[in-house]
Amino acid sequence: MLSEAIDDLSIFSSTIPAGREQKRAAQAVVLACILIFLAAARFARLALPAIASFVPAYETVIATNSLITAVLLFGHFRHAGSRDHYILACGFLLTGFLAIAHELSFPGVFAASGLLGQPAQTTPWLYMFWHAALPIFVILYAAMKDGAGMTPPTRWRPRYAVLIALAAAVALTIFAVVLTSLLPEIIPADRDAMLMTVMLSDVVGLGLFALAILWLRRPYFVLDLWIMVVMCASICEVALSAALNTGRFDLGFYIGCGFGLFASSVMIMALPLENGRLYERLKEAAVELGRLATTDPLTGVANRRAFEKALDLEWRRAARRNLPLSLALIDIDFFKNYNDCYGHPAGDQCLKAVATALENNTRRAGEMTARYGGEEFAVLLPHADAAEARRHAERICYAIAALNIPHARSDAGACVTVSVGVATMSSETAEAISAHGVAGPRGVASIKLVEAADKALYAAKAMGRNRVCAFAASPDGVAAEIGALPKAAE
Numbered sequence: 001m002l003s004e005a006i007d008d009l010s011i012f013s014s015t016i017p018a019g020r021e022q023k024r025a026a027q028a029v030v031l032a033c034i035l036i037f038l039a040a041a042r043f044a045r046l047a048l049p050a051i052a053s054f055v056p057a058y059e060t061v062i063a064t065n066s067l068i069t070a071v072l073l074f075g076h077f078r079h080a081g082s083r084d085h086y087i088l089a090c091g092f093l094l095t096g097f098l099a100i101a102h103e104l105s106f107p108g109v110f111a112a113s114g115l116l117g118q119p120a121q122t123t124p125w126l127y128m129f130w131h132a133a134l135p136i137f138v139i140l141y142a143a144m145k146d147g148a149g150m151t152p153p154t155r156w157r158p159r160y161a162v163l164i165a166l167a168a169a170v171a172l173t174i175f176a177v178v179l180t181s182l183l184p185e186i187i188p189a190d191r192d193a194m195l196m197t198v199m200l201s202d203v204v205g206l207g208l209f210a211l212a213i214l215w216l217r218r219p220y221f222v223l224d225l226w227i228m229v230v231m232c233a234s235i236c237e238v239a240l241s242a243a244l245n246t247g248r249f250d251l252g253f254y255i256g257c258g259f260g261l262f263a264s265s266v267m268i269m270a271l272p273l274e275n276g277r278l279y280e281r282l283k284e285a286a287v288e289l290g291r292l293a294t295t296d297p298l299t300g301v302a303n304r305r306a307f308e309k310a311l312d313l314e315w316r317r318a319a320r321r322n323l324p325l326s327l328a329l330i331d332i333d334f335f336k337n338y339n340d341c342y343g344h345p346a347g348d349q350c351l352k353a354v355a356t357a358l359e360n361n362t363r364r365a366g367e368m369t370a371r372y373g374g375e376e377f378a379v380l381l382p383h384a385d386a387a388e389a390r391r392h393a394e395r396i397c398y399a400i401a402a403l404n405i406p407h408a409r410s411d412a413g414a415c416v417t418v419s420v421g422v423a424t425m426s427s428e429t430a431e432a433i434s435a436h437g438v439a440g441p442r443g444v445a446s447i448k449l450v451e452a453a454d455k456a457l458y459a460a461k462a463m464g465r466n467r468v469c470a471f472a473a474s475p476d477g478v479a480a481e482i483g484a485l486p487k488a489a490e
Helices: 002-007 020-041 054-080 083-105 119-144 158-177 194-216 222-243 251-293 304-321 335-342 344-360 386-401 427-434 446-462
Strands: 325-332 368-373 376-382 418-425 468-473 479-484
Touching (some): 020 222, 054 083, 054 251, 083 119, 119 194, 119 222, 304 368, 304 376, 325 335, 325 386, 344 368, 344 376, 344 386, 376 386
Parallel strands (some): 418 468
Antiparallel strands (some): 325 376, 468 479
């Protein structure tokens, strides 16, 4: 059961199947983007005042967000070892570097004509490179994704990706600046914008293709949903800020830039949000694993590990406060014969029924029913003196007999019965143990209680079974009294 719980726990966004709630959230965001786009497209050419500081602030935020997203994805890659995160991180990394290059070339940001080359050609070409970079990597991600967190080759390291992305950004920038003559004029002197329209259509088409291939590659994982949102917002950005508008600083430009800011921020918002959900799942899984580690898988009661821990805790508490502590060991009479007669499935059902009956009789605070081993159970009774422990043991015997589980091969009765051994550590015993130190070895303390109850159980079996035997132990474990109660089931 532990291994099943662990195998069922996916803890990375590229391996978690998208749930209904997450799909609805992503669909709502995409729908909002489409509605805003349609509403703004009609007024995209509406002239608005130029804000000189808008472009440097906008592109600085874009570059920063892209680089932060790359860092977050590389962080996931280091823990998950998934090439999915690595590919997307490279895309955001290159996008961030190209945004910086575009900002440096933009006229009026750092210089009237820009710091790099001829702004009339360099800036638009860097814009095309910038907005084509991420869709290309999304296409690679969609084509290669497997959702299994496939470990990439050893040579895939974040530092190599940073160097390669930086080199690619520098190469594309040099190409746009130094080799401008080799590139067609996107914005020619005669203002024929046909080539610009073609290039923008190519960039938008690349984004649509990336969105389409990602849409077709099912099943969807959480990472897929938010990448779709990023691509949708990016397409709206290019369409509004460069295709449907007339130029810079009109309504389409500003709203398109708003889409760009949103697209660059989606992963920064989504990844921590999903991390929070994953941590919540890990917390729930840890609680479940803790429960499984202390629960008997067949009967549902505490297992021996949990019992020994509780016994040690109650023993120390009883010794410290001079309180009585009792323990009952219960053994199903002739259970091997029951299995031989009715089969092991019936034997399992018998164990479950007995465990349920024991649980129903241990409801006070601190009391615990545990499967001690095989057909043997233990009931821990804090604050119960010898007389109360005997009465409790009798109730157990009557409760088991009342189940009326037929047992044709039992010499103790016609139905399933139990033998019970009871041991009690009195306040005097606890005080004597305390004299040696409460934190002393459990071999001199709580284990002695188990040994005493086991001796009493052995005596109950020797006397004919289907009965309760009590054992009162002194601190050194010497029997002070063994007494058999009348047959409890008769």
